[in-house]
Amino acid sequence: MSTEAPTALAPPGPARVLLTDARLATDLLRGAGRREWWRLGLVAFGAFLATCFALAAGTVAAIPDGHPVRYTNGLLNGSGVRPGLVLALVLLLVPVLAFVGQATRIGAVHRERRFAALRLAGATTRQVRTVAALEAGVTCLFGSFAGLVGFLAARAVADSVQRGRSTPVLPTDIPVFWPGFILVTLAVPLLATATGALALRRVAISPLGVFRRTRPPRNLGLYGLVALLLVLGSALAFVGSKPGLLMAAAVPALAAGAVILIGAGAVSAAGASARFLGNRLVGRAQSPALLIAAGRLQADPWAGARVHATVILVTVVGVGFTGIRRIILDEVNTRQYAASDTGFYESGFAAVGLTVLVALAVAVLGLAVGTAESLITRRRALAAQFAAGVPRSVLRRALLLETALPLAPAVLLAGLGGLLIYGAYTAPFGSELPLLQPLLVPVVVYAACLLAAAASLPLLGRALRPAELRHE
Amino acid sequence: MNNSPSRTPGPTGPRRAPILAAHALSKSYGATEALRGASVELTAGEILALTGASGSGKSTLLHCMAGIVEPDAGAVTYEGRRLDGLPEHARTLLRRTDFGVVFQFGQLIPELTARDNVALPLLLAGVRRQAAEQRADACLERFGVRGQAASRPGELSGGQAQRVAMARALVTEPKVIFADEPTGALDSLASEQVLTALVHTAREAGTAVLVVTHDAQVAAYADREVQLRDGALVPEPAAATATARVAGDEH
Numbered sequence: 226m227s228t229e230a231p232t233a234l235a236p237p238g239p240a241r242v243l244l245t246d247a248r249l250a251t252d253l254l255r256g257a258g259r260r261e262w263w264r265l266g267l268v269a270f271g272a273f274l275a276t277c278f279a280l281a282a283g284t285v286a287a288i289p290d291g292h293p294v295r296y297t298n299g300l301l302n303g304s305g306v307r308p309g310l311v312l313a314l315v316l317l318l319v320p321v322l323a324f325v326g327q328a329t330r331i332g333a334v335h336r337e338r339r340f341a342a343l344r345l346a347g348a349t350t351r352q353v354r355t356v357a358a359l360e361a362g363v364t365c366l367f368g369s370f371a372g373l374v375g376f377l378a379a380r381a382v383a384d385s386v387q388r389g390r391s392t393p394v395l396p397t398d399i400p401v402f403w404p405g406f407i408l409v410t411l412a413v414p415l416l417a418t419a420t421g422a423l424a425l426r427r428v429a430i431s432p433l434g435v436f437r438r439t440r441p442p443r444n445l446g447l448y449g450l451v452a453l454l455l456v457l458g459s460a461l462a463f464v465g466s467k468p469g470l471l472m473a474a475a476v477p478a479l480a481a482g483a484v485i486l487i488g489a490g491a492v493s494a495a496g497a498s499a500r501f502l503g504n505r506l507v508g509r510a511q512s513p514a515l516l517i518a519a520g521r522l523q524a525d526p527w528a529g530a531r532v533h534a535t536v537i538l539v540t541v542v543g544v545g546f547t548g549i550r551r552i553i554l555d556e557v558n559t560r561q562y563a564a565s566d567t568g569f570y571e572s573g574f575a576a577v578g579l580t581v582l583v584a585l586a587v588a589v590l591g592l593a594v595g596t597a598e599s600l601i602t603r604r605r606a607l608a609a610q611f612a613a614g615v616p617r618s619v620l621r622r623a624l625l626l627e628t629a630l631p632l633a634p635a636v637l638l639a640g641l642g643g644l645l646i647y648g649a650y651t652a653p654f655g656s657e658l659p660l661l662q663p664l665l666v667p668v669v670v671y672a673a674c675l676l677a678a679a680a681s682l683p684l685l686g687r688a689l690r691p692a693e694l695r696h697e
Numbered sequence: 698m699n700n701s702p703s704r705t706p707g708p709t710g711p712r713r714a715p716i717l718a719a720h721a722l723s724k725s726y727g728a729t730e731a732l733r734g735a736s737v738e739l740t741a742g743e744i745l746a747l748t749g750a751s752g753s754g755k756s757t758l759l760h761c762m763a764g765i766v767e768p769d770a771g772a773v774t775y776e777g778r779r780l781d782g783l784p785e786h787a788r789t790l791l792r793r794t795d796f797g798v799v800f801q802f803g804q805l806i807p808e809l810t811a812r813d814n815v816a817l818p819l820l821l822a823g824v825r826r827q828a829a830e831q832r833a834d835a836c837l838e839r840f841g842v843r844g845q846a847a848s849r850p851g852e853l854s855g856g857q858a859q860r861v862a863m864a865r866a867l868v869t870e871p872k873v874i875f876a877d878e879p880t881g882a883l884d885s886l887a888s889e890q891v892l893t894a895l896v897h898t899a900r901e902a903g904t905a906v907l908v909v910t911h912d913a914q915v916a917a918y919a920d921r922e923v924q925l926r927d928g929a930l931v932p933e934p935a936a937a938t939a940t941a942r943v944a945g946d947e948h
Binding site (some may be wrong): 248261343 | 760765784786790792793798806810817818820822826831869
């Protein structure tokens with residue numbers, strides 16, 4: 226070895242740096258362990274779902290006004306209601322994105338240690354960010370490509386099944402708009418790459434570890450507000466220039482705005498409710514399980530806030546939808562509408578109901594992933610508690626309580642919010658509001674969430690093994 | 698320290714200009730003062746042990762001197778240039794080319810093989826894959842772990858993993874190696890193998906080594922030992938007394 230060597234290691238050019246980063250990202254993916262594959266698989270699954278929903282929304286949006294083919298589902302026929310269906314499909318991306326966000330957190334500790342090791346080996350912060358973004362992008366590209374293939378395959382199957390029918394169920398007669406389809410397939414991984422890169426901007430990656438910057442960059446809120454005003458102003462100017470669009474755009478825009486506001490409120494409410502409960506219960510807990518769960522809520526009230534926020538959103542929408550559906554269907558049946566009108570409402574509500582159920586399934590899946598991730602991250606601490614004499618049953622109950630405690634008030638509030646929407650919407654009918662079905666929704670959502678948390682309990686057994694005590 | 702296993706070939710004669718120097722470094726983490734005006738110098742080819750009790754500031758001093766952490770006050774100079782004022786990117790490039798860093802554990806990337814881990818600093822520096830792998834293999838050979846080149850860190854013993862980490866630290870032929878408790882997680886046999894390999898390679902390449910340790914056996918491999926207490930260097934006679942006391946306690 227010579228002592229003159231460092232001069233030979235001049236910084237490489239940008240093209241070589243990118244090539245090295247891409248190669249490194251590929252090597253890291255190739256050597257990923259089982260836990261990493263779980264994470265990558267779930268992220269790819271999220272990209273798959275997002276692509277399918279976006280392609281479905283695009284297909285519905287592509288049905289031209291005055292299209293001669295009539296479908297069995299009335300929502301596909303009316304040019305006035307189709308934007309609502311498109312919006313519902315686009316809104317399905319909200320729980321999917323929350324699910325992807327949750328999945329990316331699996332093994333976060335391990336990944337952060339790897340980032341630090343890369344920095345220690347001489348990688349610059351930019352290189353580490355590039356590697357992470359490329360990894361996310363490649364994973365999502367696999368998922369979105371699978372989504373494209375899956376969507377086209379499902380479309381072909383549906384087309385062959387309903388061929389010859391005068392009123393098809395699905396709009397498979399609408400030709401595939403390839404540029405749009407390819408754009409969606411590429412947009413999903415690009416969005417994931419950009420989101421991954423943005424998320425890492427909030428952390429400082431040093432050879433000693435990854436540190437979160439507690440203070441957000443200055444004026445970001447101001448810049449965000451200016452950007453939002455610009456986007457809103459442009460949208461309003463565009464819509465205002467075409468009078469026909471104004472009404473068609475108003476309802477979906479209002480609905481989207483309401484969902485964003487409720488979502489932002491839900492994240493705050495979920496975190497605040499967890500913190501409040503943790504603070505209140507930690508000094509009053511009479512059982513060890515409650516004490517452990519309350520301590521955890523107090524220490525990290527935001528751990529479940531993102532997933533709980535999706536559950537809250539779905540509950541609000543679910544309660545509102547169930548009530549409105551009941552009222553309108555009762556109205557339609559009472560006034561003896563024409564059979565075609567009744568069919569329109571029934572099939573329309575069935576389609577929206579299915580959308581709500583899919584959203585609930587994705588939200589609950591995200592909650593299960595979140596609980597499992599939390600268990601994996603804390604396995605050494607859990608193994609230490611078990612080794613110190615805390616019974617397995619107490620830890621099991623504590624784990625369930627961590628989900629059950631903050632969710633109870635959050636779901637209750639969401640139910641009340643949904644009832645408010647339902648009440649405001651049905652006020653003009655002046656009839657007595659049926660409450661049984663809407664009130665069942667929060668109960669069903671809560672039970673589904675507890676089941677999802679319970680589904681991760683088998684992992685607890687593995688986390689408590691003495692070998693985990695040796696885990697770094 | 699006369700019975701040091703590696704004492705013989707160290708730098709001799711009049712003291713040369715330091716390659717790396719810390720002058721009056723201070724660093725606090727919140728209310729905790731980790732360093733309080735610590736100064737230390739390292740000459741080319743010298744092996745210096747930085748000892749002291751837990752929490753004495755040894756690791757913080759090493760991190761400051763390696764450019765990983767910026768001191769609150771004081772100066773770090775490397776080859777006559779101020780290191781502490783350099784931007785993060787420049788310090789990273791310096792660590793990539795001129796410095797090698799070894800920690801107690803957790804520094805290897807589990808997804809990469811031992812060969813890829815060692816080749817990584819070269820690849821990051823733009824060396825072509827084949828050439829980087831050849832140099833990595835040569836370095837692994839030097840540390841006696843060439844046979845484990847295709848293994849991932851999870852398949853290696855603690856001693857083997859640490860030797861791979863040392864090979865990675867030395868693959869760019871750095872001028873200074875920073876080792877923070879490099880044998881803290883190893884048994885005595887593995888510890889001896891790792892230290893012997895490090896000292897032998899450093900001597901051969903003329904690399905300076907700053908090793909942080911609380912273990913007198915590890916410090917015995919060094920040419921010189923300085924002791925830290927409460928973030929400040931202990932004056933040499935007191936350090937010698939303290940070392941003697943530690944040795945006496947051990948007996």
